[in-house]
Amino acid sequence: MSLPTVHAADADLAASVGRALDEAGCVVVVDAAPRTAMDAIAAELAEFGAHGSIGASDFEGHRTRRTGSPLPRSATFRSIALHPAVLAAGDHVLGHATTWRFSAAEYIEIGPGESAQRLHRDAWKYDMVPFDREVELNGMWAITDFSEANGATRIVPGSHRAGTDVRFHPDDTVPAEMGQGSLLLYTGTVFHGGGANTTDGWRRGLSLQHAVGWLTQSTNQFLECPPELVRTWPDELARFVGYTKTGNGLGYWRDSEDPMTAVHPDRDYPTGWATQRPA
Template identity: 40%
Template sequence: MLNRLPNTATIDEVSASLKEHGYVIIDELVSADVMDEVAAQMAPHIESTPFGEDKFIGFKTQRTGSMILRSERSRDLIMHPLITGVAGKHLSQASTFQLHLTQVITVHPGSPAQVLHQDQLAWDFFDFPDSYEVQCNTLWAMTDYTAENGATRIVPDSQYAGRGQKFPPEAGVAAEMKKGSVLLYTGKIYHGAGENKTDQVRQAINITYAVGWVRQEENQYLSTPPEVARTLPDDLLKLMGYQCGCFAMGYVRDFEDPLAYLKGTTERRSAGFNALSSTANQTSAEYATAFV
């Protein structure tokens, strides 16, 4: 039995479960209709997406990004209050957190199982301490997730196994869940796509968050052109990276705030220690206030 909670679970309950197990499934957090709407908006882009060019990405798997631009409905998933609340708590050791990537993963029939791995290897295989969480990931089920159609496999209790471990395929347990459910998992837990033994595609929306001081996997500034970005809400823009990740990380020109620069406002917003006073990280905010 995998770790799972109902869709009535609170931010604190989900956060505690994620911290203890390294992953948690929230059953049917949104309706199947929401998944269908995102699927319809992304369909023409998925159709033109090439398959992966190596075994890890998947020779029979498509990964279609730029979801903020291509699917307005997906923005509700990116900004879902339960998910962003959990991400904020999980990544609270950093001054801010940001969007790391958005993509639809389409696993086609006959696709073999992916090697079991940690997602935080994306940062050049850096050996993050066990005590530091750099990443909070989600996989939203666009189709039912079953063992037969390649549901993501989780290796229970692997979050402290360390970097570069080689788990056999049978160590992974299929994260079966209904359409509209979401799997949250840390950057440390070992996991991988399962083998799709059916004649149907298995699809998921992969939305990932990371601490504000690391480089994003998906370049949000190019994926969503400035003329579109200027029409988006400030909270979403900050999550995309239009804020300083911490002191002096990400300012524009003459120490200007990136959101103010994007919007072309004349009001000067500090990109320094003052900017940290409104972050989710209380320790950083207190230090910044005292320093100033």
């Protein structure tokens, strides 16, 4: 099985993305953003690379640099975090929940000589609980071109349907080869892993995680994106990073207040536990 691809200019992008995710659990959205946007993200994050960790574990990679917190650090990433393909995919896969939201993003630079990452399901992070539905919709922006040789993410299409005891072999994988500016989207149950980099260049990607609102986010968004920072962002982005009520009585603060009152104390928001879907 090869990876389904949809062009970002597809007249019915949401339906095409949804169909691919149903069938394969993954899709490559071709030319989802201009190459210049990818170069801008790389430039904006470059100064933080020194803080990125190398060699923390086999899983994280000993020749792989991971730089966190791209939302507050990259204005260009903020401008595409709510990309129509991401919203369509999230609504399709996680629309069963009252809300779904951003969970984390990480700039992953796979260096020369890195070996392939162990195949995994991202949703395993939730203590391997065998959820009866998808709880994550994740992705990877190609900040550089992704080739099999430079470590393109390897995916097992269709593995979202496999039972909890099934494991896959690297031979079962397909490299998500894509040009700079394309976007791989996949559900939390799809087996995948970073590829081996046999070139002398770096494979740079911006990994995305989104989850249903009733699960803890991977990175603590309220520390990374505090109210005084989020105040300068569009409301829909503030909601997306987590300033929203969700479920049946989750995410409010103080006296049943909407967390947006912490972002905009001058505004009135309804109180109470009821969820307001993000605008």
